Amino acid sequence: MKALFFLRHYNDIDHITPVISKWIESDHVCDIILIGNPKFRNDYRIQYLNKLDGVRVAHIRELLPVLQYAGWRLQTLLLSRGLRHSLTGPLVVALSRIFDAGKRERIWRTTTHHLLMHSFVNLSNGVVVFDWITRDSPVSLEWVEMVVSMAHAMGLGAVSLPHGDSPHASQLIRHGEWRLQPDNLYSAGRIFDKLVVPNELCAKRFRPFMDDQVLTVLGSPRYCDEWLAKLEELLPPSPLASSGNQFKIVMFLRKSDFTIFWEEVSEVVRMIAAFPGIVLVIKPHTRGGGKQSLTKDASLHRLSNVSIAGDGIHSIHLMNWADIIIDLATSVVFEAIKARKPVLAADYLHAGRSVVAEFMPETELRCRDDVYQRINEFLSNGCDSLYREKHRQRFIKEIIDGSDADVLPRYVSLLEAQAQQRSAKKDQV
Numbered sequence: 001m002k003a004l005f006f007l008r009h010y011n012d013i014d015h016i017t018p019v020i021s022k023w024i025e026s027d028h029v030c031d032i033i034l035i036g037n038p039k040f041r042n043d044y045r046i047q048y049l050n051k052l053d054g055v056r057v058a059h060i061r062e063l064l065p066v067l068q069y070a071g072w073r074l075q076t077l078l079l080s081r082g083l084r085h086s087l088t089g090p091l092v093v094a095l096s097r098i099f100d101a102g103k104r105e106r107i108w109r110t111t112t113h114h115l116l117m118h119s120f121v122n123l124s125n126g127v128v129v130f131d132w133i134t135r136d137s138p139v140s141l142e143w144v145e146m147v148v149s150m151a152h153a154m155g156l157g158a159v160s161l162p163h164g165d166s167p168h169a170s171q172l173i174r175h176g177e178w179r180l181q182p183d184n185l186y187s188a189g190r191i192f193d194k195l196v197v198p199n200e201l202c203a204k205r206f207r208p209f210m211d212d213q214v215l216t217v218l219g220s221p222r223y224c225d226e227w228l229a230k231l232e233e234l235l236p237p238s239p240l241a242s243s244g245n246q247f248k249i250v251m252f253l254r255k256s257d258f259t260i261f262w263e264e265v266s267e268v269v270r271m272i273a274a275f276p277g278i279v280l281v282i283k284p285h286t287r288g289g290g291k292q293s294l295t296k297d298a299s300l301h302r303l304s305n306v307s308i309a310g311d312g313i314h315s316i317h318l319m320n321w322a323d324i325i326i327d328l329a330t331s332v333v334f335e336a337i338k339a340r341k342p343v344l345a346a347d348y349l350h351a352g353r354s355v356v357a358e359f360m361p362e363t364e365l366r367c368r369d370d371v372y373q374r375i376n377e378f379l380s381n382g383c384d385s386l387y388r389e390k391h392r393q394r395f396i397k398e399i400i401d402g403s404d405a406d407v408l409p410r411y412v413s414l415l416e417a418q419a420q421q422r423s424a425k426k427d428q429v
Contacts, residue, residue, distance in 0.1 A: 001028045001029075001125055001126060001127070001415075001416060001419045001420075002028065002029050002030060002031070002119065002120065002123055002125075002126040002127075002419075003020075003023055003028065003029075003030040003031075003126060003127045003128075003129055003415055003419070004030065004031045004033065004115075004116075004119045004120070004126065004127075004128045004129065005020055005030060005031070005032045005033070005129045006033050006035050006128075006129065006130050006131075006139075006147075007032060007033070007034055007035070007036070007040070007046075007131070008034075008035055008036040008131065008138070008139060008163075009036045009037070009040065009286075010040075010043075010286045011131070011163040011164060012131045012163050013040065013043055013045050013046060014045075014163075014222050015131070015161065015162045015163050015164065015165075015220075015221055015222045016129070016131065016161050016162075016163070016221070017045045017046075017048075017049060018221040018222060018224070018226075018227035018230075018408055019161060019221050019408065019411045019412070019415075020032065020049055020055070021048075021049065021052070021227075021230065021408075022226075022408040022409065022411065022412050023411075023412055023415065024049075024052050024053070024054050024055060026409075026412045026416075028054065028412075028416075029054035029055070030054065030055055030056075031055075031056045031057075031058070031118070031119045032046070032049060032050075032055065032056070032057045032058070033058060033059070033060050033063065033115065034046075034057070034058070034059045034060065035059075035060050035139060036138075038059045038061070041057070041059060044234060044235070044236050045234065048234050060072070060115070061073075063114065063115060063118055064111055064114055064115070065114075068107075068110060068111050068114060069111075071107040071111070072107060072108075072111045072143070074095075075104050075107050075108070075140065075143075076138070076139065076140050076143070078095055079140045079142065080138055104142060105142075105146070108140075108142060108143045108146040109146060109150070111143075112143070112146050112147050112150050113150065115147075116128075116147075116150060116151060116154060116156075120154060120156060125155065125156075125419045125420055126156045126157070126419050127156060127157035127158070127159055127415050127418045127419040128147060128148070128151045128156055128157070128158050128159070129158075129159050129160075129161055129415070130144060130147075130158075130159075130160050130161070130192075131160065131161060131162070131163035132160055132161075132162060132163050132164070132189065132195070133160060133188050133189065133191075134185040134186055134188055134189075135184065135185045135187065135188050136185055137188075141188050144188075144191070145191055148191050148192065156419070157193050157194075157415075157418030157419050157421065158191075158192050158193050158418075159192055159193060159194045159195075159196065159414070159415060159418055160189055160192040160194070160195040160196065161196050161221075161411070162196060162197055162198050162202065162220075162221070162222075164202070164331060165198050165199065165202070165220050165222065165223065165331040165334060165399065165400075166198075166199065166201040166202040166205075166331070166355060166399075167329045167330050167331040167333075167334075167354055167355055167356070168201075168329055168352040168353065168354060168355060169201060169352075169353045169354065169355045169357075169358035170352045170353035171183075172351065172352075173258055173259065173329075173350070173351055173352035174257050174258055174259060175257060175258075175259055182208035182209070183205065184209075186205045186206050186208075186209060187209040189206050189209065189210060189214075190209050190210045190214060192214070193214070193418050193421075194214060194216055194414060194418055195210065195214055195215055195216070196216050196217075196218050196411070196414065197215065197216070197217055197218075198217070198218065198219055198220035198221070198399070198400070198402070199217060199219070199220070199398060199399045199400075199402065200217060200398070201355060201399070202217075203215055203217055216414065217402060218402060218407065218410045218411055218414065219400060219401050219402030219403070219407035219410065220334070220399070220400045220401075220402075220407065221407060221408060221411060222331075222334075223334045223335055223338060223400045224400065224401065224405065224407035224408060225338075225405050226406075226407065226408050227407075227408065228335065228338065231316070235314070235316060235317075236314075238317040238320065238321065239312065239313060239317070240313065240317055240318070240321045245277065246277050246278065246279045246305075247275075247277050247278050247279070247323055247378070247379055248279055248281075248321060248322045248323045248324075249272060249278060249279070249280045249281070249322060249323065249324055249325070249326060249375075250280075250281050250282075250283060250309075250318045250319065250321070250322040250324075250325050250326070251269070251280065251281070251282045251283065251325075251326040251327075251328070251346075252283050252315070252325065252326070252327050252328060252330045252332055252333060253265075253282065253283065253284050253285055253294065253295075253328055253330075254285055254328050254329060254330060254350065255285045256285075258329075258350060258351070258352070259350060259351035259352075260328060260349060260350045260351075261348075261349050261350065261351075262293045262294055264348075264349055264368070265294055265328075265349050266294060266297060266300065267368065268326075268346070268349065268368065268371055269282070269294070269300060269303075269306060270300075270303070271368065271371065271372065272371070272375060273303045273305055273306050275375055275376075275379065277379070278305055278375075278379075279305045279306075280305060280306045280307075281306075281307050281308075281309050281318060281321075281322075282294065282295070282300075282306065282307070282308050282309065283309045283313075283315060283318055284308065284309070285330070286311060295308050315332045316335065319332075319333075319335060319336045319339075319341060322336075322341070323342075323378070323383055324341070324342040324343075324344060324378055324383050325341065325342065325343045325344065326343075326344045326346050326365075326371075327343050327344065327345055327346060327354070327356060328346055328349055328350050329345070329347070329350055329352050329354040329355075329356075333356065334399070334400060337356065337360075337387075337392065337395065337396075338396060338400070340387065340392075342363075342378070342383045342386040342387075343356060343363055343386075344363055344364075344365050344371075344374055344386075345357035345360075345363045345364050345365060346365045346371070347364055347365065347366065348365060348366050348367055348370075349365075355395075355399060356395075359391055359394060359395040359398070359399065360387060360388065360391040360392060360395060361391070362386060362387065362388055362391065363386065363387070
């Protein structure tokens with residue numbers, strides 16, 4: 001069977017690469033079309049996939065004729081909410097009136113036909129795969145709807161796979177979120193035959209808009225045992241040097257659209273830096289990290305034992321290097337929890353409730369005193385006894401593994417079923 005995977009950015013690569021790898025291992029073939037920044041061709045996981053028999057990787061601009069790609073890219077930008085709220089907003093709105101829905105539909109249709117013919121000509125079954133698509137996604141929902149519609153007409157299945165693991169146990173976590181109610185952003189997922197989530201926390205976002213025939217909980221492909229073992233073989237050498245006897249701390253930040261109390265984050269960084277024998281590395285989010293006020297604070301850059309990690313340093317390198325991790329509600333720390341590396345959930349530094357603190361209350365930092373006491377304890381006594389194992393095992397079961405630890409075969413089975421079912425329905429017609 002054949003699958004066509006559309007990948008946008010690091011999150012997609014993180015969570016969908018394990019599924020692609022298992023798909024190929026199961027004697028299937030696939031195409032991967034990158035629809036974000038071309039730099040992701042150089043990601044070590046994409047390079048790994050590109051070397052597998054049965055995989056073809058290309059950026060969308062390599063597959064479309066020049067004018068088609070220019071039209072697709074222009075329409076994608078004109079529908080971007082980010083641009084509409086920027087200084088170029090009035091120009092974007094004016095151009096959107098010129099390139100109306102009818103013109104957009106022609107562009108979506110011609111580009112989609114070209115891409116589907118590239119992957120599925122003369123094939124009797126297959127499946128098209130996107131990540132989670134919301135109503136404010138940088139990729140146009142109109143275009144994704146066109147891809148799904150034309151794929152269905154060809155007898156292909158259409159599936160939405162995860163690009164996250166829900167690091168929050170609460171809902172009102174971003175700027176401007178004030179009401180506890182279903183978020184219509186997630187209603188876009190119902191255009192797919194199946195929308196897959198790793199756990200029930202993620203399922204809650206989508207459940208108001210679709211039934212259990214569409215929404216499926218399969219566990220986390222990114223953090224399952226099988227993929228983590230494989231990832232150890234693929235990971236490039238770490239660029240981080242040894243820090244001798246210094247106590248190493250990494251702080252993971254969230255994207256700028258989440259409500260984070262930056263003044264207190266800055267205070268905590270300075271307090272930690274004042275401890276003797278400490279070295280602290282701050283890791284901004286891979287998307288939007290440059291917009292965070294903390295990373296622009298010149299006074300922090302003058303602290304000799306504090307540094308800001310660049311994009312070239314992978315989060316897993318930092319986790320392997322660190323003695324402890326301070327987290328502002330990111331799913332990247334789930335891997336550290338599986339490895340029993342101490343993660344401190346700094347929930348008082350942001351507006352949300354982290355899933356780490358929810359499942360393992362022993363990890364939570366609730367005030368500045370907690371930060372001080374935990375760092376002092378770790379320096380004095382070491383950091384081997386943070387977790388209560390019962391809590392950690394419940395976290396792994398409910399957030400990562402699901403029904404059992406054999407996660408990736410479930411994803412392959414779902415994709416196989418969707419490829420077969422759509423093909424069968426077309427034959428019946």
